[in-house]
Amino acid sequence: MSTPALELTGLKKSFGKAEIIRGIDLSIGKAERHAIIGPNGAGKSTLFNLITARFAPTEGHVKLHGQDLTGLQPFQINRMGLSRSFQITNIFPKMSVFENVRCALLWSQGYKYSFWNLVARSRRLTEGAEAILDQINLLERRDMPAGMLSYAEQRALEIGITIAGGADVIMLDEPTAGMSHSETDYITDLILKVTEGKTLIMVEHDMGVVFGLADRISVLVYGEIIATGKPEDVRGDPKVQEAYLGAALEAEH
């Protein structure tokens, strides 16, 4: 078996005395679409923040393509091919939509901290950004300030920024949070389209999205994974039903 795209071993995180993540072991294979679900306060976002080094873990390790991420900064992890979106829309509001995407392309196209290249002169950058905008259907909003987009469009832009750099591990934190049904369908299709052949890890509340997208699902409850497996197995797992799904499914029907 090849090295997993992402491997968590004994991951723990405490804030003061409160143990939020209580020992997580998880291995996510290449090109797998993995959803992390769980009730509110289970630590899903914290887990995301641990993986992407927004927080430092109290114990345990995160490995990306077999490489240990301990002590690395977010920008270093990003350069290794892991990109993430945020639960609260996290874009560059004062810059144009096009500019947002172009900034996301700069590092991956090797521009680094260059001050001897003019961005407008690079056809590769412009065309790359246009292609991403086309993918996320925002080509017509190209020159608008990103902060003026509608909520769903901002979420789409967020996904666009996340995938632009060509990272092969994409992490999406509640991509459909706060969206209407049609918007959710739109974003789900978008996610399917843009993560083709990539490893996707997402936190999501909407069960329709989860079962529609995920190859495997992990259920996080009180900082522990109580079940991991194929959607139908997880759905049938009595522990999961008790802890989470039952309530959620009841609420839905």
Next chain:
Amino acid sequence: MTDQITTDPTKPAQRMRAGSMTITIGPWIVAAIALMAMPYIFTSNSALTIMNQMWITVVFALAYNMLLGQGGMLSFGHAVYAGVGGFACMHIMNMSDLFAAMPLPVLPIFGGLFGMGLAMIVGAFSTRSAGTVFAMISLGVGELIAACSVIIVAFFGGEEGISGDRTYAMPFFGNEFLQQIDVYYLTSFWVLVSAVLMYLWSRTPVGRMANAVRDNPERAEFLGYSARWVRFYSFVASGFFAGVAGGLFAINYEILTEENLNTASSGVILLVTFLGGVGFFFGPIIGAIAFTLLQTVLSLQTELWAFYAGTLFVATVMFFPGGLAGLLMMHVPAFKLGKANLLVVPYIKTLIPAAIGVFGLCALVEMVFHFRHAATGDDEMTVFWMTFDSHTIMPWIIAVVVTAVGFGIMRMTAPAMKEAWNAANTAGGKS
């Protein structure tokens, strides 16, 4: 958002090439011609002095805006980078052998290099975060170096400062820069070169990322860029151009003192930049021109010029956070919709009375000042080319009435102006 401005969506690629692939050089050519023509329009020596000061301030303000506007870093001590660059240039001027082998126009580069060197040292620890921490460090370092001016006398020359003579430089095509006009063209050359370079900087990857880090440092980190290093590069580049401004100052005035380093100078450049507008590249240029005019022309008219400048600054912060540039650019949508003409009459109806009200208020301020501070027996004063006795009641009544009437009409016509503004900014039929 009822009316989206949509261009032909079927041809995005062509639109793109027409738009962003070309670097517009039109404005720069106009600027170059204007710089060359100015001395023929304003021929007096004092006008040249004012313009030199203006262009130096332009370079400094643009450099400052690389931090404030582009990078989101509020510095309270940026004068030290210009100052240290200037002091370094003064010392080079005083090294007669070296200086005799150097054409004068090259000197600002050394100012830039010294400003940049200092910025590299300070930036190494100050750019770790933006916001309050950066502002406080900049203030502390600024004060520290300003205090050094009386301690490290060898470099800063103590209270007298350092002076030199620019004419000892190697003649530049036979020119020894004896005349003010020669210095003017030297300064103009540098202001144009610096402005072009700073503009191009804002179009490079690191310049673009400076904006990204300003808007959202965390997101930038998740795009592969260290916010800290992006800030560092902006800071160093800003230090370089501040140093160039310092070098130009050294050439122009041939003396540098503690005043070039202190917090007051740092405060002035913040004021200039903000007044002009931090949101647009050309904002600081407008700010520098406007402020230098206030400082030089208005200060000849009234002792209270700093009061007016301060009031203008507060008004800008409160009512026009985009500064003068923002105020100008606000009108672009109306022009694009072809409805700017709707604004002309309402503007005249509101802004002229407002101006009259402001003049009335200024007259009152001047009269109060004269009444309180003029020597006993000196009752006569001149405001707006009218001479009268400030100790009689009539001028006061007139000033109060003019102020009240001016602002009164402004208040009456303001709603109509607002309506016209909305109409001019709405696409589609007449509203």
